[in-house]
Amino acid sequence: MTGKxxxxxxxxxxxxxxxxxxxxxxxxxxxxxxxxxxxxxxxxVVEYELMDSPKGPQAKGVxxxxxxxEDATPSVEAA
Numbered sequence: 001m002t003g004k005x006x007x008x009x010x011x012x013x014x015x016x017x018x019x020x021x022x023x024x025x026x027x028x029x030x031x032x033x034x035x036x037x038x039x040x041x042x043x044x045v046v047e048y049e050l051m052d053s054p055k056g057p058q059a060k061g062v063x064x065x066x067x068x069x070e071d072a073t074p075s076v077e078a079a
Contacts, residue, residue, distance in 0.1 A: 008040040
């Protein structure tokens, strides 16, 4: 599934993804699949597996749809 990061609190290590179905999906930093410091930015598009938990839908195996850095957004250099 895919969705957009609604918000993510780095200090608390969790946030919510707005799923393509319009529902809020809980995401914990431990489910972000990348090396180093795991965080997400508001508005970032992610892919994930959806699982049910006692508190509602939760994202598992979260991956960025596009890597950060040069490939993510073309930069504008000052002349």
